Amino acid sequence: GTKNPLSDARKSSTSKSKSVTKQDQNALALWHRKSGAGYALFVSYYGSQPTGVVADETDVGVVSAGSISPVKGGQRRGKGMSRAAKRRKKKKGQQTSNNMPQSESQQVEICPVDSAADESHPLTQAYRSQSEKYPHLGPYISTLSRTLPLTFRLRNPDASSTHQEGMPKILSIEHPDLVAPVAYDPNERIYQATAQSHLSKANLTKTSPELKQLLVDGSLNGTLARQELGSMLPVLALSSLKAIVPGCKVLDLCASPGSKTMQALEVAAAVNPKSGKRGRVIANDVHAGRLDSLRDAVGRSGLDEELTARITYTNFDASQFPSPRSGKLFDAIIADVPCSGDGTIRKDKHILPMWTPATGNALHGLQLKILIRALQLIRVGGVVCYSTCSLNPVEDEAVVSAALRKVNKMKEMADDGSTESEDDDSPAVELVEWPSSLLPKFKRQSGVRDWKIATYEQGQTEDNDGGNDSDEETGGDFGKLTYFVSYEDAREAGMEQAERSMWQPNNNDQGMRLELCSRLLPQAQDTGGFFVALLRRNR
Numbered sequence: 124g125t126k127n128p129l130s131d132a133r134k135s136s137t138s139k140s141k142s143v144t145k146q147d148q149n150a151l152a153l154w155h156r157k158s159g160a161g162y163a164l165f166v167s168y169y170g171s172q173p174t175g176v177v178a179d180e181t182d183v184g185v186v187s188a189g190s191i192s193p194v195k196g197g198q199r200r201g202k203g204m205s206r207a208a209k210r211r212k213k214k215k216g217q218q219t220s221n222n223m224p225q226s227e228s229q230q231v232e233i234c235p236v237d238s239a240a241d242e243s244h245p246l247t248q249a250y251r252s253q254s255e256k257y258p259h260l261g262p263y264i265s266t267l268s269r270t271l272p273l274t275f276r277l278r279n280p281d282a283s284s285t286h287q288e289g290m291p292k293i294l295s296i297e298h299p300d301l302v303a304p305v306a307y308d309p310n311e312r313i314y315q316a317t318a319q320s321h322l323s324k325a326n327l328t329k330t331s332p333e334l335k336q337l338l339v340d341g342s343l344n345g346t347l348a349r350q351e352l353g354s355m356l357p358v359l360a361l362s363s364l365k366a367i368v369p370g371c372k373v374l375d376l377c378a379s380p381g382s383k384t385m386q387a388l389e390v391a392a393a394v395n396p397k398s399g400k401r402g403r404v405i406a407n408d409v410h411a412g413r414l415d416s417l418r419d420a421v422g423r424s425g426l427d428e429e430l431t432a433r434i435t436y437t438n439f440d441a442s443q444f445p446s447p448r449s450g451k452l453f454d455a456i457i458a459d460v461p462c463s464g465d466g467t468i469r470k471d472k473h474i475l476p477m478w479t480p481a482t483g484n485a486l487h488g489l490q491l492k493i494l495i496r497a498l499q500l501i502r503v504g505g506v507v508c509y510s511t512c513s514l515n516p517v518e519d520e521a522v523v524s525a526a527l528r529k530v531n532k533m534k535e536m537a538d539d540g541s542t543e544s545e546d547d548d549s550p551a552v553e554l555v556e557w558p559s560s561l562l563p564k565f566k567r568q569s570g571v572r573d574w575k576i577a578t579y580e581q582g583q584t585e586d587n588d589g590g591n592d593s594d595e596e597t598g599g600d601f602g603k604l605t606y607f608v609s610y611e612d613a614r615e616a617g618m619e620q621a622e623r624s625m626w627q628p629n630n631n632d633q634g635m636r637l638e639l640c641s642r643l644l645p646q647a648q649d650t651g652g653f654f655v656a657l658l659r660r661n662r
Contacts, residue, residue: 126410128461132485151581152477160581160601161478162249165465166264167604168480168577169514170257175571177514177644177652178259244268246468246475262646270323271469272316272649273302275338275349279389283345283425290346298334305352305648307564313355318649324349324470345425350382353466353643353653357457357508358386360657363558366455366506370395371402375457376441376497378406379413381420383457384434388426391455392433401429405453407437407444414438442492444500452502460490462511462518466652469645480577480604483515484620490518491624494526494658498552501660506555509656514644516574517625519654520637523570525624527552527635527658554639555657566647570640570656576625577604578618 155161169177240247250257250264280286287293291311294302301320304311316322320330327335341347361367373391378384384406391402408414414436421431439445441458463482468474490511497507509526511518531550557567581602607613613621643653 128409128486128489132461132463132482155479155581156476158601159245159249159476161476162245163253163601164480164579164604165246165475165478166250166253166257166260169263170253170260171577171604171606172516172575173571173573174259175568175642176516176574177263179568179644179647182259182262182646240265241268263644266646266649267468269469270321270325271351271651272318273322273324273327274313274315274352274650275342275347276314276355276386277312277347278345278426279393281393282389282427282430284427285344285425287341287344287346290341293337297337298331301331301334307562307566307648309563313352315352315649343423343425345427348382348385348424350386352648352650353510353512354382354459355386356641356643356653356655357459357510358383358390359561360558360655361387361455361457361506361508362390363561364506364555364657367391368395368454369393369402370398370400371454372451373402373404373455373457374444374453374497374500375404375406375459376444376493377408377459377461378457379408379410379417381406381417383459384417385421385424385426387455387457388430388434392430401433403433403435405435405437407439407441409438409440411438442489442496444496446500452505453500454502454505456497456501456505456507457510458493458497458507459510459512460486460493460518460522462486462490462513463515464512466512466514466643466645466654469651479579480515480517481579481620483513483518484576484578484625487517487522487620487625488622490522491525491529494522495529498526498530498658498660503660503662505660507658507660509658511654512651514642514652514654516571517576519642519656520570520572520574520640521576521625521627523554523640523656523658524627524635524637527554528628529624549661551662552658552660554636555659556639557641557655557657566644568642568644568647569638570642572637573627575606576613576621577606578613578616578620579604 174180242248246264247268250260254261277290278286291304294314300317301322302314303317305313305315322330327338338347338349342349358367361373367373367387367390369390369392371391373387375384375387384404388404391404394401406414406417408417418436421434424431437444441460447453463478463486464471464474465478465483494507494509497509501507509523513519527550530552579602605616607616607618607621608626610621610623610626640654640656643650643655645652
């Protein structure tokens with residue numbers, strides 16, 4: 124199997140034609156990075172996707188206080204204007220934005236109070252020239268232009284004997300203006316930087332050396348885990364659905380860097396009150412080096428040895444993970460697959476400069492193979508959580524939809540030899556709802572049922588005839604995105620990465636209920652972007 128799927132996918136996105144030399148490829152990649160093409164294409168691609176992909180109904184036509192107003196007539200907003208003029212312009216922009224009726228959910232601020240876009244960010248600048256075309260992207264782009272707020276979660280106190288008592292009290296007394304429990308977690312175990320603090324990983328040392336030391340000590344003694352909200356969701360959901368419980372057997376297919384492995388371990392490796400046994404977590408990664416880093420992270424976590432001894436490390440290609448020798452399948456599987464990572468652009472500066480839709484397209488096939496393998500390895504009644512830190516539907520709903528179609532057609536579902544009975548109407552695998560009791564006020568966007576598949580041609584402008592079967596968008600001087608309505612059209616036009624599974628058959632979700640998938644939109648709770656689907660095996 125490939126050792127670094129993301130880097131392979133990125134390479135494939137710059138090596139379109141067989142005749143292009145390595146030197147030409149490097150020159151194209153350099154041009155792409157320096158020209159700002161990635162930012163322009165990102166705006167154009169997501170601006171063209173249906174509602175729900177990165178903007179919900181409340182974003183469409185609404186320009187929130189902190190988001191970027193559409194620019195009329197290509198004028199550079201704010202250039203040479205006084206502060207008062209900017210304020211008047213902003214106020215006017217809010218009043219006139221599309222005159223859409225305010226829905227109730229719109230009263231909730233989409234972004235925190237001081238959520239002004241970072242005007243100097245290349246993404247904000249790329250959006251300026253396209254904002255009139257995609258006004259609904261304002262809150263999304265505005266949020267992405269700002270640094271990700273600091274987040275962490277308090278670990279299960281039983282998981283560590285060196286756990287520091289009274290951490291919530293210390294935080295509330297010593298640092299109430301910097302961090303606080305999030306409003307949507309009734310257990311008050313998830314913390315985020317307060318909106319007014321602008322606290323991030325990057326400025327923590329400068330802003331508060333005392334808090335930095337507290338968090339460093341807490342992460343070494345097993346009191347807390349520095350983890351992003353999106354990354355917390357798979358294990359929280361699987362635990363809430365009772366798929367991960369004390370004493371159970373969990374497989375983390377793409378485990379490095381290990382935050383989910385340890386989060387699952389806190390629950391699974393606790394003693395089951397009935398059996399008296401501890402569970403086990405199998406931490407797998409295709410990359411041996413990353414597996415070593417994961418072992419080191421577990422060693423530094425402060426978790427008790429009786430828990431960490433319940434991790435088994437394996438080094439397989441996740442899409443070909445072998446069946447357990449015991450024949451006993453897994454109770455829960457975490458499939459946080461290799462992805463384009465465009466949900467992490469608030470902390471990873473390397474993604475947008477090189478962004479094209481080709482990276483997600485190139486990973487789709489591997490993601491699908493991993494999910495299908497996970498569904499073969501889960502026991503009847505068990506749950507697989509498929510997740511990505513990307514909001515690109517080709518890596519998200521397209522993968523889930525294709526896996527459900529494939530697995531529900533299989534006559535022999537799994538390695539344990541259990542087969543489908545002809546008279547059983549229920550699908551072998553189905554999506555399950557986000558557990559309603561979990562994070563009750565948490566804002567999640569439902570999965571989408573339709574999406575657009577695009578290919579990018581560098582340096583081409585829009586004079587190609589796309590025929591009736593394709594739809595073209597230009598990224599300014601940055602080449603062309605071509606959207607294809609079907610696999611056949613894409614192949615005919617020479618899209619090398621096209622796979623039939625990327626498209627919905629006849630735009631019909633065939634009772635799959637893709638809306639049960641969950642999208643974490645950055646502007647909803649000032650987070651990164653994340654996608655989660657929960658799939659239960661029925662037989």
